[in-house]
Every structure is written in C-alpha cells, then in structure tokens.
Amino acid sequence: MNRALTSLNTLLLILLFLSLIFSIFSIPKLDIDEKQSIRVNFYELIQEDDQLFNSSIPDLGMKKETKSFSSNSKEQKAVETAIFSKFKINKTDIKNEISKIKLSMERDDILRVSAIIQERISSVWIKPNSLSESLVAKVLINLAPSGEILDFDLIEPSSNNFFNESILTAMNKMTFFEEVLSLDRKLFEQNFRNFNLVFKSSGEIE
Amino acid sequence: MIKFYLLSVMLISNSIFSILEIEILKGSDNLSKIAFVPFGVEDGVEEDYGMQISQYIEKNMLLFGEFENLDKSEMLSFPSSENEFFYRDWKVLGVDYSVIGRVNSVNVLGNLNISYSLFNITRRIKILEGEIVGSEDNIENISKIISNRIYEQITGLRGIFDTKLAYVINSDTDTYQICISDIDGKNEQILFTSKAPIMSPDWSPDRKKIAYVSFENGLAEIFIQDLKSGKRESVQALGMTNSAPVWSPDGKSLALVVSFSGNPDVFLYSISNKRLIRLTNHYGIDTEPSWSPDSKKIIFTSDRSGSPQLYEINTKSKRKKRLTRDGNYNARGRYFPDGKSIFFVHGNDGNFQIARKKLSSRYIETLTSTSLDESPTISPNGNIIIYATKDGLNGYLGGITLDGKARFSLPVKNGSVREPAWSPLIN
Numbered sequence: 001m002n003r004a005l006t007s008l009n010t011l012l013l014i015l016l017f018l019s020l021i022f023s024i025f026s027i028p029k030l031d032i033d034e035k036q037s038i039r040v041n042f043y044e045l046i047q048e049d050d051q052l053f054n055s056s057i058p059d060l061g062m063k064k065e066t067k068s069f070s071s072n073s074k075e076q077k078a079v080e081t082a083i084f085s086k087f088k089i090n091k092t093d094i095k096n097e098i099s100k101i102k103l104s105m106e107r108d109d110i111l112r113v114s115a116i117i118q119e120r121i122s123s124v125w126i127k128p129n130s131l132s133e134s135l136v137a138k139v140l141i142n143l144a145p146s147g148e149i150l151d152f153d154l155i156e157p158s159s160n161n162f163f164n165e166s167i168l169t170a171m172n173k174m175t176f177f178e179e180v181l182s183l184d185r186k187l188f189e190q191n192f193r194n195f196n197l198v199f200k201s202s203g204e205i206e
Numbered sequence: 207m208i209k210f211y212l213l214s215v216m217l218i219s220n221s222i223f224s225i226l227e228i229e230i231l232k233g234s235d236n237l238s239k240i241a242f243v244p245f246g247v248e249d250g251v252e253e254d255y256g257m258q259i260s261q262y263i264e265k266n267m268l269l270f271g272e273f274e275n276l277d278k279s280e281m282l283s284f285p286s287s288e289n290e291f292f293y294r295d296w297k298v299l300g301v302d303y304s305v306i307g308r309v310n311s312v313n314v315l316g317n318l319n320i321s322y323s324l325f326n327i328t329r330r331i332k333i334l335e336g337e338i339v340g341s342e343d344n345i346e347n348i349s350k351i352i353s354n355r356i357y358e359q360i361t362g363l364r365g366i367f368d369t370k371l372a373y374v375i376n377s378d379t380d381t382y383q384i385c386i387s388d389i390d391g392k393n394e395q396i397l398f399t400s401k402a403p404i405m406s407p408d409w410s411p412d413r414k415k416i417a418y419v420s421f422e423n424g425l426a427e428i429f430i431q432d433l434k435s436g437k438r439e440s441v442q443a444l445g446m447t448n449s450a451p452v453w454s455p456d457g458k459s460l461a462l463v464v465s466f467s468g469n470p471d472v473f474l475y476s477i478s479n480k481r482l483i484r485l486t487n488h489y490g491i492d493t494e495p496s497w498s499p500d501s502k503k504i505i506f507t508s509d510r511s512g513s514p515q516l517y518e519i520n521t522k523s524k525r526k527k528r529l530t531r532d533g534n535y536n537a538r539g540r541y542f543p544d545g546k547s548i549f550f551v552h553g554n555d556g557n558f559q560i561a562r563k564k565l566s567s568r569y570i571e572t573l574t575s576t577s578l579d580e581s582p583t584i585s586p587n588g589n590i591i592i593y594a595t596k597d598g599l600n601g602y603l604g605g606i607t608l609d610g611k612a613r614f615s616l617p618v619k620n621g622s623v624r625e626p627a628w629s630p631l632i633n
Binding site: 160194 | 225227228230231232233237238302326328329333361362363589607608609
C-alpha cells in the first residue's frame with residue numbers, strides 16, 4: 001500500500017513538474033505572433049512526436065509500483081533528466097525561452113505605443129494631395145520621460161516644400177506622447193527617448 | 207474611397223546605433239479650418255467692399271469642400287493688418303489659417319489697392335502677403351486671383367477659381383445648347399443652340415476656342431468655335447462622320463474619330479494643313495481619344511476584345527497597349543495632368559462609376575458612389591474631377607476631390623447637364 005502511495009506521489013510530482021514547464025511555455029501563446037520562435041518551439045515539443053509524449057510516461061516507469069520511497073529524489077532527478085533528454089531541452093534552453101518571452105513582451109509594448117503615436121500623428125497631419133510624387137521626410141523627436149516633446153527636427157526633408165510644411169504643422173500640434181508613461185523606464189530610454197517619424201506621401205493606393 | 211492603411215512600424219534591431227522609426231502613411235480626414243476675416247477699409251472707401259472681398263474669397267475656397275470656415279460670429283477680433291493680429295485669438299478657436307486684408311483707395315477713378323495676408327496659426331508664421339490693384343467693378347475677379355494665391359500657398363497646387371467649364375444642356379423642349387460658365391456656375395454664356403444633338407465639347411489649350419460635335423446637318427460633324435467672335439468653322443475631315451475631337455496639348459492638331467463606311471477609327475487631324483493621319487485600323491469600334499500631357503500617346507476606347515476597354519497608342523510608333531482588364535466596361539479614358547494615372551468610366555453590374563488607375567499599377571480605384579456617372583473631366587491642377595450623373599431623370603454635375611475628402615454637386619441648371627469639359631489654366 002505504502003509503495004503504491006509512494007509511486008502515486010512520484011507520479012503527482014512529475015505531473016506537477018510537467019505542468020510547470022507547460023505553463024511557462026504557454027505564457028506567450030495568446031500574444032505572440034505565430035511566426036515567432038517561442039511558439040514554434042512549444043509546438044515542436046508537443047507536435048514533433050505525439051506518441052512520444054503519450055508513451056514516454058509508462059516508459060519511464062511512472063505507472064509501475066516498483067519504486068521505493070527512499071530512492072525518490074534520485075529517481076526524480078533521473079526522471080527529470082530523462083524528460084529533458086527525451087524532450088531535447090535543458091535548463092539553458094528554458095532560460096533562453098524565458099528571455100525570448102520577455103523580449104517579445106517588450107516588443108509588444110513598443111508596438112503598442114508606436115501604434116498609438118502613429119494614430120495620433122495621422123489624426124492631425126493634413127496631407128497635401130501629391131499624387132504624382134513619392135515623397136519621404138524624416139523627423140527626429142526628442143521626448144522627456146513624462147512624454148513631453150522636448151524638441152523635434154526635420155532631419156531629412158523631402159524635395160517638396162508643401163509636404164515638409166504640412167509635417168511641421170502637424171508636429172506643432174503635438175505636445176505630449178503621454179503613452180510612453182506606461183513603459184518601463186529602460187524601454188523608454190532605449191526606444192522612445194529619441195525616435196524617428198518617417199512621413200510618406202504615397203501608400204494609400206498602389 | 208478604398209484605402210489601404212498599412213500599419214507599419216520598423217522596430218529596432220539590437221544594434222546600439224539603431225533608432226526606432228515609425229512610419230506615417232495616412233493623413234487626417236479632417237479639413238483645414240480657415241478664418242476669412244472681413245477686410246478693413248480705408249476712410250473714403252465704401253465699407254461694403256471689405257466684407258464683399260472676404261466673402262468672395264471664402265466662397266471660392268469653400269466651393270469644392272476642401273476646407274471648412276470659421277463663422278464670423280465666433281471671431282474674437284477683426285484684424286486688418288499684421289500688428290493687429292494675435293495668433294492666440296485664432297488658436298483657441300481651432301483655426302489652421304487666417305486670411306486678413308485691407309482695401310485702400312488709389313485714386314478718384316475708383317481704383318482700389320487691396321492688400322492681403324495669410325497666417326499659419328499652428329506654426330505662428332505669416333505664409334503669404336500680397337497686393338493687387340483693380341477697379342471697383344472688378345472686385346469678384348480680383349477676389350479670384352487672391353483666392354488662387356491662398357489656395358496655392360496652402361495646398362501647393364495651382365488655384366483654379368478663374369477657370370471655366372464648357373458643357374451641353376439638353377432642355378425639356380429637346381433643345382441642345384453648348385454653354386460655358388465660371389467654375390461656380392456664374393456668368394453662363396450660350397455658345398450655340400440647336401434642335402439636333404450637340405456633344406463632346408473640348409477646350410483649345412489657349413482657352414480661345416471650343417471644338418464640339420453637332421448633328422445639325424444630319425451626320426456627326428465637328429465644329430470649332432471662336433469664343434470671342436462666336437464664329438463657327440466645320441472641320442472638313444474625310445469620311446462619313448467625324449466625332450470626339452480633342453485638342454493636342456500644343457493646340458496644333460485634333461485627335462478625332464473618323465468613320466469610313468461605318469467603322470470608326472482614331473485619326474490625327476492637323477488644323478493648319480487639314481491633313482489626316484490614321485492611328486488605328488481595326489474592324490472594332492475605336493473611339494473617345496485623348497492626349498497624354500506630353501503629346502506622345504493617345505488613350506482611346508475600343509471594343510476589339512469583345513467589350514469596351516481602354517488602350518494606349520504611341521502616336522509615332524503606333525504601338526498599342528491595353529490599359530484595362532478589370533470589368534466588362536472601361537471607357538472615356540483621360541490622363542491626369544501628371545500623365546502617370548488615368549481616370550475613366552468603369553462599369554460593373556449595371557453601375558457606371560468614375561474610377562482611376564495608376565499606369566504603373568494593375569488596380570482600379572472607384573472614386574464615385576453614384577451609379578450612372580459619365581464624361582469625367584479633371585481640374586487643370588489635377589485635384590478635382592467633375593462628372594455628369596443622374597438623379598432620376600435629371601442630369602447634373604457632381605464632383606469629387608482626389609483625396610476623397612470632399613464630394614459636391616454644382617448648381618443645378620435648367621435641363622439636363624452633360625459632358626462637362628474643364629478649361630485649361632491661364633498662364
């Protein structure tokens with residue numbers, strides 16, 4: 001009876017451990033783009049060999065009631081190692097994956113704030129109707145952590161003065177990008193302290 | 207208007223030298239708001255003049271729905287010179303531009319000196335100032351010149367307020383008239399009246415003549431009419447019928463359609479020596495020619511593929527190219543003034559709408575939302591298309607700005623209005 005309980009405990013521990021690993025890999029599932037590697041790796045693990053996943057547990061002896069309680073930790077380690085080896089992952093991989101998740105979350109934050117800034121500029125930019133010309137102009141923005149626009153500069157003007165004027169007029173209507181307040185300070189410094197807005201005349205119809 | 211809005215953000219790489227770049231492709235759908243401040247008047251000048259000039263300018267600028275105005279009752283001040291002008295008075299009202307001016311007397315003969323300024327309120331700078339001298343009875347035309355300058359300064363496009371429209375009116379009594387008027391419908395002049403159909407008016411590049419087709423002698427015949435003298439001259443091209451005349455950009459020839467034994471083809475006709483050069487020779491119907499701005503090519507409609515489609519022909523090499531493939535009806539093609547795009551009537555499921563196509567692209571963009579549109583003509587600055595359309599049995603002229611922000615209809619005439627032709631600019 002005791003041996004049966006011990007084996008059950010071991011089984012529960014292993015299942016707990018497995019669920020922990022799965023929960024780590026499941027974090028980005030909702031937010032991360034399909035093309036990103038983290039999700040692909042996760043699926044590789046479970047899809048590469050479905051049978052392996054189903055058959056591996058009996059193979060490791062988890063269902064058999066032959067293990068003794070005293071050899072529990074040793075066996076558990078052996079089981080862990082076997083799982084890692086069977087699933088072709090190690091601790092470094094997990095660390096890498098976690099750091100990738102973190103990067104992805106940062107990337108999402110950058111995308112989110114960039115999209116808001118893009119929308120806000122678009123809402124005040126009265127674009128001249130310049131069908132015949134493909135124009136590009138670049139503005140460098142210097143932002144305070146509060147989101148206040150400290151300075152902006154038309155660093156790469158287009159060849160069309162009216163296009164440039166329309167951009168400067170739009171930029172003069174903006175004073176704050178308070179959306180950056182939601183960002184981690186380090187992320188702000190790395191990405192939004194100085195950034196460029198690239199205005200393009202065409203793009204609506206191609 | 208179908209718009210593709212590509213949300214595109216180029217994110218940083220890991221390099222410490224890289225910088226976040228956010229692309230802005232889409233502009234605002236809002237219109238620029240302009241305050242047209244009544245012009246001040248010098249002592250001795252009739253006070254109404256100041257208000258009249260400001261109202262004329264305002265009416266011109268609002269004609270095609272490209273701007274919105276600030277109601278005079280909302281204005282906090284009425285400056286007529288720069289030292290009376292305070293940006294904050296306009297910024298609080300959400301104004302983008304302010305127009306101010308002053309009317310001074312030049313002499314007792316009724317000549318006026320009108321000075322005007324345009325301010326960009328957001329940027330807090332004066333972007334235009336000017337003076338113009340004219341007589342009291344010419345205030346409306348002076349206002350058009352000022353409007354053109356303001357329009358050009360704000361949009362970067364040539365002002366078109368002194369251009370004209372030619373069109374055909376088919377009244378209820380089966381009378382056909384060819385008319386010209388100012389772009390706002392004022393000062394209408396009837397050039398010719400007939401009981402037989404009139405069609406296809408086209409302006410000479412110097413704006414002095416109009417070519418059109420009249421059936422007054424039973425068959426389609428092309429006439430050129432001098433606008434000053436009113437004198438009409440028949441173009442004696444060969445063939446049974448002549449139709450669809452279009453002036454070349456240099457004004458020396460016409461592209462037209464000549465039908466020998468019932469088969470219409472496109473020809474060039476030299477006005478000076480009356481020589482006819484054949485461009486197309488096909489058993490299908492080739493019609494509705496129009497010149498490219500550089501005079502090197504002609505766009506025309508042909509049913510040679512089984513349905514009306516647009517083709518382009520090089521006037522020298524005679525090499526042809528099919529331009530449209532989408533839909534079973536694409537006709538009455540015209541080039542944009544930049545020569546890079548075309549606009550035409552696109553038929554789909556019984557709807558006929560005005561569409562445009564970049565020559566470098568295969569996509570067609572439908573511009574209008576009405577369903578019986580025809581005869582589109584473009585403003586000489588390439589920003590507005592006017593076309594004939596129908597509301598029940600009545601034909602009227604509708605218009606659209608190319609950025610899709612404004613749609614409008616021109617004042618209704620007595621009878622159906624068809625085949626508008628926008629005059630060139632006066633250089």
